[in-house]
Amino acid sequence: MDRLIQANGQPHFGIFAEAPGLINHRDFDFRSPMGRRLGSLAKWRRFHQFQYFGLISDQLIGGCALADLSLAGVGFVYLFHPPSGRMLERQFKLPLGLGTRFSQRPDDGICQLRSGRNLLRLENLGASREKRLLVELDDGLRIDARFSESEPGFQPMCLNTPTAVNGWTYAQKVAGVRCSGRVSSSLGDFDLAAIDAFAHHDWTAGYMRPQTHWNWACLSGQAAGRRVGLNLSCGVNETSFTENCYWLDGELIKVDTVRFAFDREQPLQPWAIDSHDGQVALRFEARGLHRQRSNLGILASDFKQVFGRFCGVLRPAGRDQVVIDNLWGFVEDQYVKW
Template sequence: MERLIQANGQPHYGIFASPPGLINYRDYDLRSPMGRKLGALAKWRRFHQFQYFGLISDELIGGCALANLSLAGIGFVYLFHPASGRMIERQFKLPLGWGTRFSQQPDDGVCELRSGANLLRLENVGASREKRLLVELDDGTRIEAAFSEREPAFAPMCINTQAGVNGWVYAQKVAGVRCQGRVQCALGDFDLGQMGAFAHHDWSAGYMRPQTHWNWACLSGAVGDLRVGLNLSCGVNETSFTENCFWLDGELIKVDTVRFDFDRQQPLQPWQIHSHDGQVALRFEGHGLHQERMNVGFMASNFKQIFGRFSGVLRPVGRPEVLIDQLWGFVEDQYVKW
């Protein structure tokens, strides 16, 4: 489909075989819970968008995110070296999004944040189906990473669901793809291709609930010769449809609703993650985390992204089980008011 919002002002809902060309949110017929039509200012204020690019390998873990929250532009980047336990991380918060730009084309365009000599840039290239990450920091850190969904063929999860009484959330997820590139930083000099690194990617936007919470799990890696990716979530996209799935050599396999069982006050303690249909049974053990906390009254966030190892089993229907043995990945525990 060319546009997510139809001529009648309502979104297309469901799980799509391919991404929409444009998230044309300004064409959405946004109304109050009591049915009053809302104007351009409310459409701008309520619309939020974020994009995330993650790197996974035994030698280096990394993540970079950009978010457009209307009243603020937010970005973070971190790198974690499992062998030494050392970590580099930076956070940026720019009022009204000054110094940022965000494309509303999920498969094409640039999202970036500039702050002084620092640049966080995520580029999606429609013709080649490539996702590219460029980070340049004033301390000399440089990250260049890229992957393609074309060679070998990969089927992303593309979904749009209702959110609350008057909202919707479009999400596009990828995990279990090999990536190429280079990382230069105080932790060392890393060639992502030589390391056999994997990547995952998240592009999300919409009119999310004014207060929302989610848990999320993602892993990427190899089980023998099989490329495996996983995307599970609880709290955002469960209205009629869910984004839960895993990938085997790029083939998307749908999963039912999931339960995250963990101690919110001790997020580095083990997590248990199970799907209702029995296709996923995993244990996650955290090795480190990136966290942010903000509370300025009208906006608040309590965010924890934990990186560590998954063990357990995936049970695709009608196929042999896939044993997961200490594969690196991420989980999140996030509360936000916006």
């Protein structure tokens, strides 16, 4: 599919075998809930986009996100060192997205934020099917990490769902892939291939609900000699289709709806995550937390990303179950007004 929005102004919906070439949101026939056609200003204000790159290993856990919220460009990066329990965090907010750049090509483009001598950059390299994260901060922290989707048979989860009465959300997820590169920081210097790091990636854009909430779970690693990745969510991308899935040695396996059972006021307490079809039964024990809270009136966010260990089972239909035994990963609880 070359473009997500069709000639009649309506999006393609469904789960796709591959990503659209362009998220041409400006061609969307955007209307009010009562059917009035909306102009370019409303399209700019209501369109939001974000991208996330995560790292997982026993020695180092990290995450970097960039978001275009129309009224602001935001980004964060953090590193957590499990052996010592030490953590580094930086956050950036730029009014009207000044100093940011966002491509609408999920598999071939650059998204970046530059603030003074600080750079957060996410590259999607079409020719090589690589995803690259480059972070250079004024305190000396540097991350140069990448992974490839070029292995035969690997398929990312790509889907577009109706959102509320007049919107849509395109999401593209990857997990369970090996990561290479280097990290230099006050926590130490790390060769990501040498510490057997895995990566996960999220590229999302669309006309989302003005107020929304979601839970998310992701893990990547090795289980019973197999590469395993997991992507589960509840609260977004669940209209007609869901993004829930896991990967076994790069093979995408679809999952039904899921339930997250946890205490919102105590996110470091254990979580239980189970799918309606019985394929997923996991328990999560927290080890650390990255949190951002802001309330600017028209923009607000309460974001909790918790990293820790998963235990439980995956039960692919007609196959032996896969035991998940203390694999590192993430859960998330987020409320957004935008």
